[in-house]
Amino acid sequence: MPNIPKIEYEPALKTLCKKNFWEFCVYISPEFYTENRPHLKILCQTLQAFYNGNLLKEDGTPYKKLAISIPPRHGKSRTLELFSIWVFGKNNSEKIMTITYNEFLSVQFSKSVRDKILTEKSNDSLPVVSDVFDISIKQGSGASHLWALEGQHLSYLGGSPGGTLTGIGATVLIVDDLIKNAIEALNARVLQEHWDFYNNTLRQRLEEGHIQIVNFTRWATGDLIGKLLKEQKNEWYVLKMEAMTDGVMLCDELLSRESYEEIKRGMMKEIFFANYHQKPMDIEGRLYKSLKTYKDKPNGVIKNYTDTADEGNCYLCSICYVAYKNEAFVVDVLYTGAGMEVTEGQTAEMFISNNVNEALIESNNGGKGFARAVVREMQDRKNNKTVVRWFNQNKNKTARILSGSAWVQEHIYFPENWSELWPEFFRDVNTFTKDGKGQKEDAPDVLTGIAEQFNKQTLTMF
Secondary structure (H helix, E strand, C coil), X not given: CCCCCHHHHHHHHHHHHHHCHHHHHXXXXXXXXXXXXXXXXXXXXXXXXXXXXXXXXXXXXXXXXXXXXXXXXXXXXXXXXXXXXXXXXXXXXXXXXXXXXXXXXXXHHHHHHHHHHHCCCCCCCCCCHHHXXXXXXXXXXXXXXXXEECCCCCCEEEEXXXXXXXXXXXXXEEEECCCXXXXXXXXXXXXXXXXXXXXXXXXXXXXXXXXXXXXXXXXXXXXXXXXXXXXXXXXXXXXXXXXXXXXXXXXXXXCCHHHHHHHHHHCCHHHHHHHHHCCCCCCCCECCCCCEEECCCCCCEEXXXXXXXXXXXXXXEEEEEEEECCEEEEEEEEEECCCHHHHHHHHHHHHHHCCCCEEEEECHHHHHHHHHHHHHHHHHCCCCCCEEEEEECCCCHHHHHHHHHHHXXXXXXXXXXXXXXXXXXXXXXXXXXXXXXXXXXXXHHHHHHHHHHHCCCCCEEC
């Protein structure tokens, strides 16, 4: 900073920070916004150019819609909070609406913006918003999610898809990560709800001349950003950054190469690349492209196919289904990494509660003992309805899964809410890729086993 008397410096500081969003961020949070984090400067400069109308389309008109995709923990939300304040400082008549995943997060975002404006200067070394901008919260209007600046009726609303958005239009809309996790990202119903919420609710709150910012991890091609880019192809400016490009980390201070590799080892490949490289999970190599669902299951014989957890990192997968004509309607799933001393009883209980007529249990690597234990468990509970058979499956698992995938997609139906009923099972089915490397095969293996029953594969029964 220039070595000039404070009385001369203050006007220069205000002018600089009002004009330059990056400098405002540096002033408010100098420990976070440093020259060693150039991606933050790019983000700030992009937001500033966007707000000022300097991001131009090919026809020379300014972009009014900005899509941001940056790895987690790299300062996206924090920067958008400060951007909201900077916008108010430049024009206190703006109306900002922020939408996040749920009400709790929307309140936290709102409170952070509000509290930064409210913070009073306790000593000369503490940087506060009032050093730069003459804005304040209106007396009696400091609710956590809905408040106004002094001199305005309403200025800010924080909400979520499950909340009610009333009382305020928006000149600036900020949508900050609506998807919670991979399970939601692959749930067609959730993605459609987001799209309907955007079209039927959010767009109705937008005022003439508004701008939109959507900040998202690129989980799926059908997520909100994906649909917006498809439906409004030339209207969006896209700022995308990957955690590492050509061996160079985006920001070593926030995510080192060592930490990056550690996260990569411990996280499912598809989820990792979605979070840290903005590559939707369903773009490359996903085996099951479209799985069918049902609302009402038909009447039919209830069967089961079970594969025990034969290795330390495997899951027991047991699926009950209604066999109807040439279709399988899944009615219950047991999918767990618990030991056999636990799953024997759980499997027996599932057979009983679902009135299973026939059950097949793979006898490889301890499966025979497991099957006999399940029979004993059912006998102890005075159930003799289920006929249990065990068999040896000696064909290559990966080859079986690949060859059976078409039938699985065409003839196996899942409940509409199966992502909520069996989230881990849902995730492992929907993220399984054609190469199968480093992934759990347990769920696809059992689905393939069901397919083989309908296609009369020869099994060695016991």
